[in-house]
Amino acid sequence: MEVVHKKSAVSFSVQRPGTRMSVAEFTQWLGSMDSNDDGVISKKELEKAIKGLHLLFPAWKTKQAFAAVDSNDNGLIDTDEELKELIEFAQTNWGLVIYEDE
Ligand SMILES: [Ca+2]
Numbered sequence: 004m005e006v007v008h009k010k011s012a013v014s015f016s017v018q019r020p021g022t023r024m025s026v027a028e029f030t031q032w033l034g035s036m037d038s039n040d041d042g043v044i045s046k047k048e049l050e051k052a053i054k055g056l057h058l059l060f061p062a063w064k065t066k067q068a069f070a071a072v073d074s075n076d077n078g079l080i081d082t083d084e085e086l087k088e089l090i091e092f093a094q095t096n097w098g099l100v101i102y103e104d105e
Contacts (some may be wrong), residue, residue: 008083022056029090032056033080035099044089054087057099 006015024032033044044052046065053061072088073080080089093099 022098023102025102026031026090027104028098029101030086031094033086033089042081044086046078046105049080053097056099064097069098 031053033049033052036043036048036055037044038048038051046069050061050065050069053064058064069078069080070087072085074085074088075082080086090101094101
């Protein structure tokens with residue numbers, strides 16, 4: 004799977020509480036939290052992203068997520084595999100609905 008880092012004009016509101024999004028929207032959501040724009044997601048950036056969705060316990064969720072998906076243990080979501088794991092983790096543990104783009 005490709006990580007989408009393109010700054011497209013697609014509008015995507017992180018405010019909606021429905022937390023239903025496509026894989027593209029999810030990666031875009033994460034990308035929008037990539038504050039230093041280095042193409043990887045740090046713990047701090049993920050925590051900010053979770054706060055943006057108004058989910059409870061963002062610090063704890065971030066810790067759990069990294070423990071589960073950061074397989075090379077470098078404190079960053081920096082591979083496609085880790086991103087894929089994060090998507091699955093978010094669905095299983097955070098109640099997000101992330102569907103494949105057609
Ligand atoms: Ca990593």
